[in-house]
Amino acid sequence: MLNTTLRRHAPFWLSLIAGIALWEIAGRSTSAAFMVPFSATLVKLWQLIQTREFLNQLLDSAILFSTGFVLALAVGMPVGMLLARVRVLRVGTEPYIMVLYATPMVALIPFILSIMGFGFVPKVLVVFLFAVFPVLYNTVEGARSIKPELIEVAKSYRSSEWALWREVMLPYTLPYAMTGVRQAIGRALVGMIAAEFFLSSTGLGQLIMTASQNFDTGGVYASILLIGLIGVALMRLGLKIEQHFARWRQ
Amino acid sequence: MSGQSIGVASPVVAPRKAKAASGRLADTYLPRVITGVVILLAWEFIVRAFAPAYVAKPSTIVLAIPRVIVDPAFLKATGATLLAVAEGLGVTLVFGTVIGVVMGRSLSFDRAIRHYINGFNAIPMIIVLPLFSLWFGYSANTRIATIIFAAIFAIIMNVADGARTVPREYLEVARSFRATRLSTLFGLVLPASMPYLLAGIRLAAGRALIGAVVAEFFLSIGGVGYYILLNSRTYHHNEAFVGVLLLAGFGVGFELLVNWCTRYFMPWYRRGQS
DSSP, X not given: OHHHHHHHHHHHHHHHHHHHHHHHHHHHHSOTTTOOOHHHHHHHHHHHHHSHXXXXXXXXXXXXXXXXXXXXXXXXXXXXXXXXXXXXXXXXXXXXXXXXXXXXXXXXXXXXXXXXXXSHHHHXXXXXXXXXXXXXXXXXXXXXXXXXXXXXXXXXXXXXXXXXXXXXIHHHHHHHHXXXXXXXXXXXXXXXXXXXXXXXXXXXXXXXXXXXXXXXXXXHXXXXXXXXXXXXXXXXHHHHHHHHHHTTOO | OOOOOOOOOOOOOOOOOOOOHHHHIIIIIHHHHHHHHHHHHHHHHHHHHHSOTTSOOHHHHHHHHHHHHTOHXXXXXXXXXXXXXXXXXXXXXXXXXXXXXXXXXXXXHHHHHHHHHHHHHHSOGGGGHHHHHHHHOSSHHHHHHHHHHHHHHHHHHHHHHHHHTSOHHHHHHHHHTTOXXXXXXXXXXXXXXXXXXXXXXXXXXXXXXXXXXXXXHHHTOSSHHHHHHHHHHXXXXXXXXXXXXXXXXXXXXXXXHHHHHHHHHOTTOOOSOO
């Protein structure tokens, strides 16, 4: 019993310790301008978290992320289901959605910058654009895989269009849409940082930019570690949500 | 029949009925063409009515295309970006496959590095740019490093999934014929994880493209991303948009290429959709 637990968890902890040790040694043996040891990064992170400015930046980023993300859900899911329900629309828009899904949205940032300027709205637009297509794409994929029999049965019981959406389409599509939601979380995070880098500098993007411009390598490591942890936490959350809804698939 | 092979869960799709060519024309292409025309017209009129003159609109973009595609600066930028993406993807492919296969076949190695791979994969890749520019300077090396960082984890995770899900019966057959480890690897594990590898490449190519563009924005080094940035800053939006069309073309082209490869080289492997 103890033996199997040990065998299962030992590699994880050993490699975690090895990774940290490697970071520490590499940091101590190279120039402080390139690499900062793990211990110094932690100290830096601790100092950073305690400042008032950090709290504001975190809040800024959180607002930007959630606004763009919620908008992407609010547009992506209903439009996705509408496209799946109305065949002509779906067939008509399919290739264009595919193209937009495959286009690197970062390339649009310079246009957004020069047309819309530095405000909050263009940044939300960037996050929205990054996040909306995975949601839309997966929702359409899910909704079009609804068995025609289900809709026919609902129809033959004279269910209204609204009831059909609520009772058949939504529950059937949600697990698929959640795959899109998980992807969208990752993409929205990239969009958020990109917007904060290349549009007006605010939030966590500003945190790392300022550190890098001041040649504060410790600050760069601390903010990367922090944003990385936030990324991991959000991904975990996305995975949990997806798994929760995946149980609905038959 | 107990031998159930493990596959990727796929949505049930109603079989498509074969349609006459004329039916398909009216059914599929007509809505597509109409949608395309509607999008272009809407774009054209909205920009004409509300936006300043420099904003790109379909009519002026079309006029800009012949000018841009013979522009040496544009060609050079395209070459630089494409080469960097190809180089980065090449490195990614080799190392990603090796690490992925080892991860998929060795449980303790998987347990040891899985959290690193997951962690790096969850990090929004652009935040490493300030660090990479510190390490590799404001040069093309940083762009390659960014591309590799952006792409490699997608490959590793997919290949590891593929190598892990090689059906047990196949491995048993290989062992009972006393196949060496090497021939099991090349004859069985690698081919079996090919579809996963291709899915990984599709993901990785998209991310590599984003990585290249972002690196060019950030570092101001020559490439399509920088071409777009420079032209849109100087209010040459139409020229800049041709760059976006090119990137979209790469993205879609790669998607189609991978789909075609999957169908052509792996006809046994079906993903939900036809």
